[in-house]
Amino acid sequence: MTLNGRKVLVCGGTSGIGAATAALFAEQGADVVVTGRDDDRLAKAAANGRTARRMDAASEDEVAAFFAEDATYDHLVLALSGGSGAGPIATLDLADLRAGFEAKFWLHLRLVQAALPRLAADGSVTFITASSARAALPGTSGLAAINGALEAMVRPLATELAPLRVNAVSPGVIETPWWDGMSAGQRAAMFAEHAAALPVGRVGRPEDVAQAVLLTAANGFVTGSVVECNGGLTLPTGR
Helix, strand or coil, X not given: CCCCCCEEEEECCCCHHHHHHXXXXXXXXXXXXXXXXXXXXXXXXXXXXXXXXXXXXXXXXXHHHHHHCCCCEEEEEECCCCCCCCCCCCCCCHHHHHXXXXXXXXXXXXXXXXXXXXEEEEEEEXXXXXXXXXXXXXXXXXXXXXXXXXHHHHHHHHHHCCCXXXXXXXXXXXXXXXXXXXXXXXXXXXXXHHHHHCCCCCCECHHHHHHHHHHHHHCCCCCCCEEEECCCCCCCCCC
16 A cells, blocks of 8 residues: 555644654655644644644544544544653552543544544554553553553454554654653663663664554554564563
8 A cells, every 4th residue: 555645644743753754654645634732843844844733632622623624534643642650659649640641541542533534444543652561661550551551452443443444553762852851861871771771772763663653554454453663672682
């Protein structure tokens, strides 16, 4: 399957993995629409040739208004990222974990439900989850719960919504703005530590994950799959 002339909606497509995915799909000839809630990032996406639309997925009204428009999409990519829910279980603030579910799990499901009437029957949905669901890293049990819940839905959704294809791409440690809450020194040290432990010898780039998303959208024989893109993070020789 080619993406030439196909219409692709990337929710959370103005930064990090979402922006890299939008750029790659556009290079493949797709008509790409990105959504986000940051006006500066939306303006940058528009300047790069994307159709950039404001939509805050946390707003039921904005989501409903967006999908009420008479538009159809061949492929949907859900690249929303929540930052809450990490920390040792003994001290994990359950309100923080609940906020993490609200910011990622529930918003992904809201968007899928709203988008279904606008998706081509032979199209695809790709969730961007995270390797925390399987990596067994200390301090990530909350993140594992959020991303594991999304990944657990992939297979039943792939059968329920067929012939629409449903997959997830599960990134590992990727150099994106998700880490901007850390100081530059802390971030560099963390990336270096992970790079030394990973079989591939480096942390990931958004473009690495975008290639995996391209696979799930463009290959019409892939459905019900969680595609790992983590540099070997979950291998026995990794972390």
